[in-house]
Amino acid sequence: MRWSIKPKPDAENVKALAQTLQIDPAIAQLLVQRGICSFEAAKKFFRPSLDELHDPYLMKDMDLAVNRIEKAIAQDENILVYGDYDVDGTTSVALVSSYLKTLYPHIATYIPDRYAEGYGVSYAGIDYAVDNEMTLIIALDCGVKAIEKVAYAKEKGVDFIICDHHRPGDLLPDAIAVLDPKREDCTYPYDELCGCGVGFKLISAIALSRKQNFEELYPYLDLVATAIGADIVPITGENRILAYWGLEVINTAPRAGFKAIIKQTKKKKFTITDVVFIIAPRINAAGRMKHGNHAVSLLVEEDHDIARNYATEIEQYNAARKEADALITKEALTQIKDNKEEDRKTTVVYKEDWHKGVIGIVASRLTETYYRPTLVFTKSGDMLAASARSVKGFDIYNALQECSSYIEQFGGHKYAAGLTLKEENYELFKSRFEEVVSRTCEERLLIPEVTIDMTIGLEDITPRFYRILKQFAPYGPGNMRPTFMTQKVIDTGYGKKVGADQTHLKLSVTQDSYIKPIGGIGFNLGDKHSIITNKKTFDIAYALDENEWNGEVSLQLRVKDIKPT
Numbered sequence: 090m091r092w093s094i095k096p097k098p099d100a101e102n103v104k105a106l107a108q109t110l111q112i113d114p115a116i117a118q119l120l121v122q123r124g125i126c127s128f129e130a131a132k133k134f135f136r137p138s139l140d141e142l143h144d145p146y147l148m149k150d151m152d153l154a155v156n157r158i159e160k161a162i163a164q165d166e167n168i169l170v171y172g173d174y175d176v177d178g179t180t181s182v183a184l185v186s187s188y189l190k191t192l193y194p195h196i197a198t199y200i201p202d203r204y205a206e207g208y209g210v211s212y213a214g215i216d217y218a219v220d221n222e223m224t225l226i227i228a229l230d231c232g233v234k235a236i237e238k239v240a241y242a243k244e245k246g247v248d249f250i251i252c253d254h255h256r257p258g259d260l261l262p263d264a265i266a267v268l269d270p271k272r273e274d275c276t277y278p279y280d281e282l283c284g285c286g287v288g289f290k291l292i293s294a295i296a297l298s299r300k301q302n303f304e305e306l307y308p309y310l311d312l313v314a315t316a317i318g319a320d321i322v323p324i325t326g327e328n329r330i331l332a333y334w335g336l337e338v339i340n341t342a343p344r345a346g347f348k349a350i351i352k353q354t355k356k357k358k359f360t361i362t363d364v365v366f367i368i369a370p371r372i373n374a375a376g377r378m379k380h381g382n383h384a385v386s387l388l389v390e391e392d393h394d395i396a397r398n399y400a401t402e403i404e405q406y407n408a409a410r411k412e413a414d415a416l417i418t419k420e421a422l423t424q425i426k427d428n429k430e431e432d433r434k435t436t437v438v439y440k441e442d443w444h445k446g447v448i449g450i451v452a453s454r455l456t457e458t459y460y461r462p463t464l465v466f467t468k469s470g471d472m473l474a475a476s477a478r479s480v481k482g483f484d485i486y487n488a489l490q491e492c493s494s495y496i497e498q499f500g501g502h503k504y505a506a507g508l509t510l511k512e513e514n515y516e517l518f519k520s521r522f523e524e525v526v527s528r529t530c531e532e533r534l535l536i537p538e539v540t541i542d543m544t545i546g547l548e549d550i551t552p553r554f555y556r557i558l559k560q561f562a563p564y565g566p567g568n569m570r571p572t573f574m575t576q577k578v579i580d581t582g583y584g585k586k587v588g589a590d591q592t593h594l595k596l597s598v599t600q601d602s603y604i605k606p607i608g609g610i611g612f613n614l615g616d617k618h619s620i621i622t623n624k625k626t627f628d629i630a631y632a633l634d635e636n637e638w639n640g641e642v643s644l645q646l647r648v649k650d651i652k653p654t
Contacts, residue, residue, distance in 0.1 A: 090650045091538040092630060094574065095122055102126050116557050118543055119571055135560050137333040139303065145294035148287075149275035154250045154266035155294050161225045162193045169218045171199045172229040172284070173208060174376030176319035176369045176384075180312040181229035181252070181288040183388035188292040188309060192299075197223065200381035204445055204469065208500065208507055210235035215242045224248060227291075230284025233257045233269050234500060252287040254322075255500060256486070279326045281567075285316030286331060310335035311347055312388065317565070318361045319369035321504070324565030332361055332563045339364065346387040349400035361563035371400075374407040377446030413444045418454045421465065431459070434527045434535065437519045439466035439473065449476035449505070456480065460537050462488065462526050464508075466515065472497060473515055477506040482534045483526075491525045492518055539630050539649045542571045547578065547600040547607060555633055555644055576628045577654050580621040581606045591615050594648065598629065608636065609646030617651045626654040 098121040107117035109128050120126075125134050133141060145151055161168050168189065172182035182198050189196045199218075201211045209231040215238060218226055225248050232239070232251035239249045239262035249264035254271060261267050268287050270280035282290070289309065296306055314335020317328050324332050339347055339359050350368055351359070359367070375383035383406070387399040421438045425431060436455050443451070448465040456463045456478045462485050466475040479485035484503045489496065495518035499508035510518055564570040577600065584596035594611040609631060611617065620627050631646040 091536045094541045137330040145290040148277040150266035157265045167195045167223040169223040169226045173231045174381030176372045177284040177316045178230040179384040180316040181285040184312045185288045187389045210238045219245045236262045281323045283316045283320040283322045311338040318364040323567035325567035345393045345396035349396040371407050374410045378406040414447045414450045417451045435523045436463040441468035443467040452476045452478040472509045474509050479504045488525050492521045541574045544574045570632045577626045584621045586615040609648045611648030
């Protein structure tokens with residue numbers, strides 16, 4: 090791995106903040122690195138307040154969206170709440186539909202079938218609205234590029250309100266309102282909301298126009314926090330506030346569906362990481378293995394017994410997803426080796442019977458293995474569909490744009506995207522993608538990077554230091570869990586390879602003989618064992634967390650990398 094140490098911030102700023110807040114200079118340095126340089130900024134960071142959320146009417150077209158919804162309610166129209174089949178989409182649909190149902194009964198939901206319809210707004214979804222006399226579709230987490238489909242709906246007498254957070258194209262759909270903070274002509278103060286976040290701003294605006302108390306919206310924040318975590322948007326600004334309070338809802342008053350999932354685990358308190366790795370995969374599994382409708386049903390259900398049945402069913406989908414993921418990853422790795430493609434700048438693999446629902450996860454796994462921009466293709470109808478994943482610092486969306494002559498359709502973000510192409514264009518696309526990445530991706534970006542916030546000694550790791558550090562959460566892009574480096578440590582002799590296949594490394598380190606040893610675990614670092622043997626000194630990059638064993642809780646190092654001193 091490439092070790093990259095963040096530059097030290099201005100010493101005077103650090104000293105002043107440490108004095109103002111009466112905190113350790115190391116904590117002050119971490120705050121200044123995050124742009125927090127005053128008492129007021131620190132207060133907003135450590136005590137996120139819902140009062141700091143922006144006025145939803147600052148978002149372009151919000152007044153048009155609210156007026157159209159109120160008109161639909163007044164005229165007794167049927168409204169369809171439409172969303173993508175992933176976590177952001179299904180939580181958005183659950184949020185907006187369940188809120189609107191508190192105002193008005195004629196609300197239906199629609200999640201496109203991943204296999205029959207694909208991503209985003211579909212003609213089948215619009216036809217469903219027409220067949221059921223629905224005259225307004227609220228599209229969530231999709232739609233900003235659905236120009237032809239929105240035009241088709243308009244011909245059929247169906248209006249659209251779009252709530253999206255993806256980058257728009259050169260033209261916007263002819264919808265009643267396009268709510269997207271990434272619109273160039275939108276001056277909303279925060280443009281990193283997820284789709285569910287945009288949906289939350291919509292219901293906030295409706296509540297505001299109806300003079301409802303904001304407290305009535307508080308129970309919906311568990312859905313928003315889950316979408317923020319799952320969609321890997323920056324946990325800064327409004328997202329930090331929404332994630333912070335959404336976690337509070339998950340931990341104190343979760344909806345029936347979340348409660349049912351939580352009961353299947355042994356966790357007492359959920360962090361954003363737990364949401365990402367425990368709740369989100371289960372919600373996602375419905376759309377991956379069966380249909381996203383199952384996830385929406387779980388999330389809107391109020392009866393705890395019925396929610397438990399849904400959660401059990403979704404757990405089975407999740408188990409099937411894990412099995413498919415493991416098998417396809419194994420086949421993809423074999424394909425790369427058989428084709429002798431280990432030395433390419435990209436990973437592009439294809440097999441027609443791979444499960445479309447898990448190719449995104451497989452792409453992530455392959456990126457972890459080879460650390461390069463990756464696409465995993467499968468057959469989807471008469472086309473090939475792919476999930477794309479990138480490496481830190483490389484914009485895969487821009488790279489795909491350069492290959493657009495071979496692509497039928499694509500969309501996504503800097504680090505993750507989806508696309509379809511004709512089978513006869515697969516090899517041409519593969520060559521072009523390799524050429525584009527080889528030309529535009531700096532060599533250093535193809536080496537995994539561990540970004541180190543600061544160098545500290547083991548003596549700096551005290552219970553008080555960790556107690557304040559815990560308050561930096563929720564972590565995520567824009568506010569990652571701090572990574573530290575400690576130099577010239579020695580293993581006490583306890584270090585060993587662990588795990589069924591000896592791939593992990595357990596160790597206990599000290600720095601100078603008088604410092605009390607501290608335990609650590611390095612996942613997938615078993616091959617570094619020789620570096621720590623025979624009292625050799627080594628440098629260690631790690632985050633801090635807690636280890637619970639037999640009811641005892643102790644601090645431990647979550648080791649990211651080790652190198653000889």
